[in-house]
Amino acid sequence: xxxxxAAYSWENIRYLLQGLLVTIEVSVISIIFSFIIGAxxxxxxxxxxxxxxxxxxxxxxxxxxxxxLLILFFVYFGLANVGIRLSIFWSATLAMTVFESAMLAExxxxxxxxVEPGQMEGARANGLTxxxxxxxxxxxxxxxxxIPPLVSxxxxxxxxxxxxxIIVLPELLYHAQLxxxxxxxxxxxxxxxxxxxxxxxxxxxSLVSRYLERRLAR
Amino acid sequence: MAxxxxxxxxxxxxxxxxxxxxxxxxxxxxxxxxxxxxxSGKSTLIRTINGLEQVNEGQLLVTNFDLADxxxxxxxxxxxxxxxxxxxxxxxxxxxxxxxxxxxxxxxxRDEAENKKIALDLLETVGLADKAQSYPRMLSGGxxxxxxxxxxxxxxxxxLLFDEPTSALDPETIDDVLxxxxxxxxxxxxxxxxxxxxMGFAREVADRVVFMADGQILEDDTTAEFFDNPKEExxxxxxxxxxxx
Ligand SMILES: Nc1ncnc2c1ncn2[C@@H]1O[C@H](COP(=O)(O)OP(=O)(O)O)[C@@H](O)[C@H]1O
Ligand SMILES: [Mg+2]
Numbered sequence: 306x307x308x309x310x311a312a313y314s315w316e317n318i319r320y321l322l323q324g325l326l327v328t329i330e331v332s333v334i335s336i337i338f339s340f341i342i343g344a345x346x347x348x349x350x351x352x353x354x355x356x357x358x359x360x361x362x363x364x365x366x367x368x369x370x371x372x373x374l375l376i377l378f379f380v381y382f383g384l385a386n387v388g389i390r391l392s393i394f395w396s397a398t399l400a401m402t403v404f405e406s407a408m409l410a411e412x413x414x415x416x417x418x419x420v421e422p423g424q425m426e427g428a429r430a431n432g433l434t435x436x437x438x439x440x441x442x443x444x445x446x447x448x449x450x451x452i453p454p455l456v457s458x459x460x461x462x463x464x465x466x467x468x469x470x471i472i473v474l475p476e477l478l479y480h481a482q483l484x485x486x487x488x489x490x491x492x493x494x495x496x497x498x499x500x501x502x503x504x505x506x507x508x509x510x511s512l513v514s515r516y517l518e519r520r521l522a523r
Numbered sequence: 524m525a526x527x528x529x530x531x532x533x534x535x536x537x538x539x540x541x542x543x544x545x546x547x548x549x550x551x552x553x554x555x556x557x558x559x560x561x562x563s564g565k566s567t568l569i570r571t572i573n574g575l576e577q578v579n580e581g582q583l584l585v586t587n588f589d590l591a592d593x594x595x596x597x598x599x600x601x602x603x604x605x606x607x608x609x610x611x612x613x614x615x616x617x618x619x620x621x622x623x624x625x626x627x628x629x630x631x632x633r634d635e636a637e638n639k640k641i642a643l644d645l646l647e648t649v650g651l652a653d654k655a656q657s658y659p660r661m662l663s664g665g666x667x668x669x670x671x672x673x674x675x676x677x678x679x680x681x682x683l684l685f686d687e688p689t690s691a692l693d694p695e696t697i698d699d700v701l702x703x704x705x706x707x708x709x710x711x712x713x714x715x716x717x718x719x720x721x722m723g724f725a726r727e728v729a730d731r732v733v734f735m736a737d738g739q740i741l742e743d744d745t746t747a748e749f750f751d752n753p754k755e756e757x758x759x760x761x762x763x764x765x766x767x768x
Pocket of ligand 2: 565566567687
């Protein structure tokens, strides 16, 4: 018990929170960029532009089937090898963005595909152009279907930032390791603290998702 | 100038020959009913008229545009040709009123106040004024179909296509929909092409009946002639079968 009290000194907690802040920074930046890129890629795969959609599809499938850790190594060590030097922070963020873009692209594409084809036919027969039908009828319905898988992907992303510990990104897990590295009695208390912090952030996100779903369902 | 004219039209789904040498002329204001067994190509035929399916050979003239010509802008034709589907295809994310007002606003740039007035009048016409703020999922099949018809009418189309509009409905709601369709046929002067098995409807308002089988038009007659004196053996058989029910 005394281990817990000592482990949770303000200094240690503040150190953990600094790590949490980096975790959140990497996550937020990756989420924003990968959502934009994923939307473009997913849409391109959906609307079937000759050749381009097939190429995009191949790249998406390729990335989705690689371990995130491998992509992280590619970005961090691989790019350095060809003379592109990124900071640890941006290497981690770039790797996460590449991987998540591919994951989100598939979620977005299948969300659009899950909207009944009759919706677009109705819009077209009603005189709307393809783009109007997509923008006003299909995409809003697709978004509603996409929210749960999108948010669960965002939650995975937040948890996966801990992989960047390996390239010494000073994120939450890494900071916890430094703390218990100094005193092995702190191992369990640090794990508990980590669990609480990841849980709070990720659970808050799923609450937001539920709220959005309810609002969009009307 | 005919409103719709098929000249030697052929349509394939890959290797499958879905429409075979179709020749059909529909004048402005005419009401034509298409009947035939399932799989005979009725939906395919009617869907080519507003470009939901492409034809492969021949000419398909709709309000003077040739749909067989790839350069034709389909959006121009769709403005004038509405369609009512078996499964309604109402916009699930929009209220009933928005379903009706959307296309006139986006496509015709109709003034908002006028748009709303027209939409509310149409809701009155189809007997669903109280549903303006409902969402499609709250409506019965018969109500949905009447809204879908109102949505098409709001575009003030020259022609309306109906693909088995009552086939997915409960029997007790069919008459409400048929009544709306009969009123359009009798009053509006809109060209109508209706795929249906409702022979009462055909007898009452159709100018002509077209019988299809195996992707071909086997018979194309005035309504009286078709019912009293069908020429094709298959048409006779088909008629005796559906009239028995
Ligand atoms: N998109 C499609 N792809 C391939 N075959 C189709 C397609 N749509 C219809 N068909 C085929 O074309 C034939 C005619 O279908 P359809 O026009 O729907 O007939 P109907 O409306 O008279 O029942 C059927 O044999 C059907 O299986
Ligand atoms: Mg059909």
